[in-house]
Amino acid sequence: GESVGLHLPTLSVQEGDNSIINCAYSNSASDYFIWYKQESGKGPQFIIDIRSNMDKRQGQRVTVLLNKTVKHLSLQIAATQPGDSAVYFCAENIYGNKLVFGAGTILRVKS
């Protein structure tokens, strides 16, 4: 029979507003975190990363915040645009080798 996928949380924002996407990770030993964007039918695309010795890192229109105390990661997108619509995944890099992905959040930008 057909398998049922996970119901992904969805964030709907108005074009021009800021978006905040959250992620909880599980492994205290993770030393590197990445946010990926995945558009329909495409592979994950790197957005921004942060090492565990930092708590904030900024890129172009994006900021990642890391709270190691509560094992929480967030991605902030400033002035969200229709082209930002996609599924966003956080990922942990454990021991410098494999990536462990989170469940993902759908971002929908309304014009």
Added chain:
Amino acid sequence: EPEVTQTPSHQVTQMGQEVILRCVPISNHLYFYWYRQILGQKVEFLVSFYNNEISEKSEIFDDQFSVERPDGSNFTLKIRSTKLEDSAMYFCASNPALGEFLNEQFFGPGTRLTVL
């Protein structure tokens, strides 16, 4: 800009058949990976490959799976006897493992495998 390429983009096969998914990682990258994503679910790690051998594999990567770097350019994933539950998007990724991109993995566009 160099990118990871994968072929075919879509593969349809009968249950029990063997399939080979092909990837060309970015030149000069040292680590190679396969991940899969079942429709609507998160991306899952299958295997990592370095220095011509498997460096790590997940529980999903059982005896039905194998990887190979046959010619210094291609990186392949073989599934010997496909099952219905192998239907998924399969992503190849590569990592330069040095310099400013020490840990960044670059993903290909994926191959959609459909097992009937």
